[in-house]
Amino acid sequence: MKALVLQDDRSLRLVDRPRPVCAAPTDVLVRVAQTGVCGTDRGVLLGKFPARPGVVMGHEAIGEVAEIGTGVTTLKPGDRVVVDPTFYCGLCARCRRGALNFCLHKEGNELGIDRDGAFAPYLALDERFLHPVPDGLPDDRAVLIEPLACVLNNLEAARLRPADDVLVLGGGPIGVLTALVADHLASKVRLVERDPFRRSIAARYFAGVPGCAVRLCEPDAVDGPTASVVVDTVGSLLERACALAQPMGRVVVMGFDGNARGELRPLELLQRGLSIVGAGDYNGLIFPRAIELAQRLPLEGIVTHHVPIDDFPRALDALGLTTGYAGLKVVIQLAEVTQ
Structure with a gap:
């Protein structure tokens, strides 16, 4: 598959990568529909935030379940899902105290930063980090659920x-x-x-x-x-x-x-x-609340650009990396938009 990979010089390049597989019983293979370009992604490319060269970037993703592992019980092929990219182990001392966003095993597990992410047609994740998209919720609204969780986390901290x-x-x-x-x-x-x-x-x-x-x-x-x-x-x-x-x-x-x-x-x-x-990253327990709130807010109006993955330089242009700003929320489009 073609994926957008971070280079040593902090540029992005479209390169061939093996399609991921369900390696564990609870893994789910997601056919990515679209992935938002986050301000953190922009910060990585501008040298304001660290990321591992060679990683497939992108974390604000939605898509459809393509395959499931033998132990998956909450999802089935064809389900629309949104990715919760703030991973946690659930077993360390911080997780056991409920501080999932400060998991001691976070390093090496940040999607699109030091673990391959969603600027690609396929993504494999544990089912814990995939949530069903409510029926009738358009893609352009669902793709903003993860940023909405970040907002809820910060306003709650305030x-x-x-x-x-x-x-x-x-x-x-x-x-x-x-x-x-x-x-x-x-x-x-x-x-x-x-x-x-x-x-x-x-x-x-x-x-x-x-x-x-x-x-x-x-x-x-x-x-x-x-x-x-x-x-x-x-x-x-x-x-x-x-x-x-x-x-x-x-x-x-x-x-x-x-x-x-x-x-x-x-x-x-x-x-x-x-x-x-x-406030740090959001606690995973906030994510279901963001899904509920997204059903009541017209988030889709924030999306201004849908850019095919093979035309990704246009996404960077819209975000002001080469000239002035030309858009608000830009998404990398990997499948047909669901309205």
Whole structure:
């Protein structure tokens, strides 16, 4: 099969790879329909996040069960499924305490980072990490379930309350999803994005969501302590986020950027009563809740591009790796879209 593989120079190349097989009794072979290009994928290609050269990238995947191992009991061939790529062993000390997202055996098991992922026509996984897609849920909505789980994890860590004034920094797909969900839970939500194209496309999306009251702002239009909850979906705006948080505010660091650095004054945190939260990856127990919420939110409007795998450079162009942004959520298309 043809798969998109990370090279030593952090580029992607379409190469031949053996089709995976069900090696264990509980393995499931998935025929991938589409895989979203995550901000983490973009960060890997830009040198902001580590990944193993030679790995098949991609983790935001949906597809159809092609084959099952002899011990699989929850799925059958033909079932539509969504991938939960945050693996855990279930047996280590952290897993036994319920901290599945901090499993001690996570290294070497991050899909699309150091274990072959879903920028390929087929993917083999343990059935634990595959969830049935509800009937009638279109592919373009189902492919955003995994990012939605990330959003739920971070907003839960922020202890979001109905009276909160939420400020989301960054208007990429995760920022838009964060603002969308926060709009359902808090009293006031603003989304700050520097790029004019992304501001305009986010504004068009929110305008089409019934009852949505998210406001779009340019960075210069927001100043001083102005929100009880600030979410940095970029991953490099910690100092700015703290400056924008009200006394007793909560600042959530959500974006992944291994090159980012920030300088904070401990006395200021103490005197202003700020809480800085790093939520980490989502706990696997959140994933079923994301599936339920996806049935009530028009997530599909966030998808702007479907790019065939053999035309993958166009996906990178749309995400601003070569020129300016030309899209919001881009998916690598490997099968016909189900509406």
